[in-house]
Amino acid sequence: MIFKDGYLNDLDTLHQLPLEVLEDSILRIYEDKYLSLDTKADLLGDYLYFRKHILDRHFTYAEKNLQRISEMNNLLEIQTTEAIHKAWRIYQDELIEKTAHPNIYRNVSISPQLFVPNDLYNMIPEKVLTEKEERIWHVLCSCDNPKYRSNDILTDCGFFLTSTNIKYDLNMIIRKVVYGCEGNEKPTPWSMAGLDEKMIKNICFNWPFHNLFEFCGFAMTDILKIKKFNIVIKVEDEVL
Structure with a gap:
């Protein structure tokens, strides 16, 4: 050994x-x-x-678990859309500020992000986690979990850049980030490695769910405990 x-x-x-x-x-x-x-x-x-x-x-595909997976898929779509809308509003405010003070304005990049709540056990009225499970949850959500640290739930969502003259299409950005769609393509049914494909074939998993499950180190039983994600809008000076 x-x-x-x-x-x-x-x-x-x-x-x-x-x-x-x-x-x-x-x-x-x-x-x-x-x-x-x-x-x-x-x-x-x-x-x-x-x-x-x-x-x-050992995940069980009971009806209530499949229902929770479907609900989580919907939650991620809703919160991803909400995060992008919040980033969009900040972007619009920044453009107004840039127009008002063009000589002193510093261009910024604005990106929406979702994070798993590290205080999950305080957000749920009923006691669902043991003390040991709470400690494991801290590990999963920490920067010491290399998969979660290096992989975002929202990937390839890009940035709203105040320096560019590109006319962003908000609806297309949402489709891209949620389902990986380009133009009028149909949603991409993202796979979920490690699960029984026959049991989940009726669920069209979105991209954020796929990222969280496959790349961030969380098992499906972990993910189904989440009631709500934390939305963070990152605003940074553009790197020239």
Whole structure:
């Protein structure tokens, strides 16, 4: 077996560990103050991957779970659209400011973003998470989760740039970000690797759901606990 800074780092062996052992190790790694940031991220990336693999493999396709998946798909579409509209309004305000003060105005880029709430357990009236599950949730939402840190839920949504003369088509931007549509194309039915395709064939997954599930380290059972995402509009000086 292979170890790294005292932690099992043999992928073949990790693949055989039960969920409880993986999660106990995830918490120890996350709370280990003696690990370098790079080592912690490497270890957590592997352990979270196998945790997700187990949970997705044992996901039950009961009617209520399929209904929750459909509801989550709708929620992501609604909140993605809301985020883009908020970014659009800020962009319009910035153009007004640029017109009013052209000599001193600094061009900015404006981008909508969605984030998983790291205080999920405080947002739900009923107690749905154990203390251990709350601690695991902190790990999933932290910058130490390398997949979540390096992958956005909203990808390729681009920026509203105040420096450009491009006439943005808001409706087309929404279609692009939500379903990957170009022009009048039909929505792209994004796949969800790790799930039973036959059981989810009637759900046309949107792009944000696909990104969250496949690239951010969250298992489907994690995602279905979310009631609402946090919207952040990022406004930055344009890089010349």
